[in-house]
Amino acid sequence: MQRQLKKTYKFAFKTALYITIFLTLLMSVFLYKFYAVDWIQIVFIALTCYVSSFIIIQYRVEQFIYKRVKKIYDDLTLLESSSLRKNRITTDMATLTEEIDKYAKDRKLEIETLKVREEYRKEFLGNVSHELKTPLFTVQGYILTLLDGAIKDKAVRDKYLNNANKGVERLIYIVKDLDMITKLEIGDLRLNIETFDIVELVQSVFELFEMKASKKQISLTFDLDYKNPIYVKADKERIQQVLTNLIVNSIKYGRSQGTTEVSIENLIKNKVIVRVTDNGEGIAKQHIPRLFERFYRVDKSGSRKVGGSGLGLAIVKHIIEAHDEKIYVESELEVGSEFSFTLEKTE
Structure with a gap:
């Protein structure tokens, strides 16, 4: 590691000045009393004293601080501080304090992240x-x-x-x-990207689960009559899996005589958003951030009654993200839920 001197020499300047003033006054009185000296000699002595004092003080202080700061760097390096290893050792206190503070914050964040991951x-x-x-x-x-x-x-x-x-x-x-x-x-699952009609795909999923929905007297409907096809670019089989998971969940947790509604809206020029909305049990706010975790269940006691692997929503999230798209959820307890995701639209 290379040595980097302090940006300011104020300490050495002031200390050397004090020593010079003191020694010059002392020596002037002594020389004036015992020897005949003029003011030029006194100035020369003062300058010599000042320069010598400055160099000695600056060198010693830098050595003193450098050794101790280097020990701090070495100790932190033992803690795998890659960011500190890349930088030169600085004896400037402001810079050093800033680096140590940043190191401490990074380590604290890393420890907190590891704790969350462990849990x-x-x-x-x-x-x-x-x-x-x-x-x-x-x-x-x-x-x-x-x-x-x-x-x-x-x-x-x-x-x-x-x-x-x-x-x-x-x-x-x-x-x-x-x-x-x-x-x-x-990222080991390859997507078979193709162009297909998302309206037709939703209709086919409705037909698959029409009987399951009728047992709970739940209606599977579109928000309006889509007379023209809406073509999107994605992996048809995987998007069918996404729709299947979302619609099956809405049936599982839906109210008797309720509704599961699908809407397809233009989001921007080349994007559509597909919404799956129900008026079922709804989800409490504290559960929403963790809905897409593997095996996470909102109702720990009753969820097994409706079956499922507990991986459906996690798979949905990963499929949508594999398409470089986004998935959203909005829900209110005892009111219902809405899951929506974006897809690339084609003409």
Whole structure:
């Protein structure tokens, strides 16, 4: 590390001046009393004393401060301060204070971020464990019951095997979703971009879940009659998955005799925004920032009743972001929710 001197020499200037004044006065009295000296000699002595004092003081002070500041840099380097390693050592107190303050703030932010990540990791592992062990224990219970003799009863055997099969299907569903979201997060899932009619795609999703919605007496509708197609540029299969997740969620958490409405609006010249709105349970404000986290559930107790892997919204978010688009959510408890996302429009 190279040495950088202070920008100001005020300390050395003033200290050398004080020493010079003191020594000049002392020596002038002494020389005047014992030797015949003129004022030119006194000025020369004063200048010599001043220059010598300045150089010695400046050198010693810089050495003194530099050694201690270097130790601070070395200590901070042990804490992996890459930003400080790149800079020259400065003995200017203002600059040093600024650098140390910035270092402290960066480290504090890093520590807080690590704490948040650690909490998220613990919660995520707990959720994964819970989501997997529930169907595993269910399947294990049915199989053990059959092995204990229930397999001899044909009716019980068929029932338990069907239930065990449902548990295995749920495990497969969760693992597939986990595999997809992992690929999305690392950018390993390639998008097949094509041009298609988003109105037609929404209509096809409505048809898929028409029966599911009718069981809860929920109407699946557009906000208006779209007579002309609206063409967008995206991965049709993935956008269908996004619409499926959002519409299925609106049915799951919707009110009986409620409505799930889809609207498609022009946002800017080459963008449309697709809105999925319902008048269901709604979501409390404190949950909204975490809605798109993996396995995050608003209702910890009742959410299992409606099924799902707990990964749907996380997958939705990653698919939309993989298209370099945005997803938004607005919700009010006991009023309803609106999920919306943008897509690139084509002529």
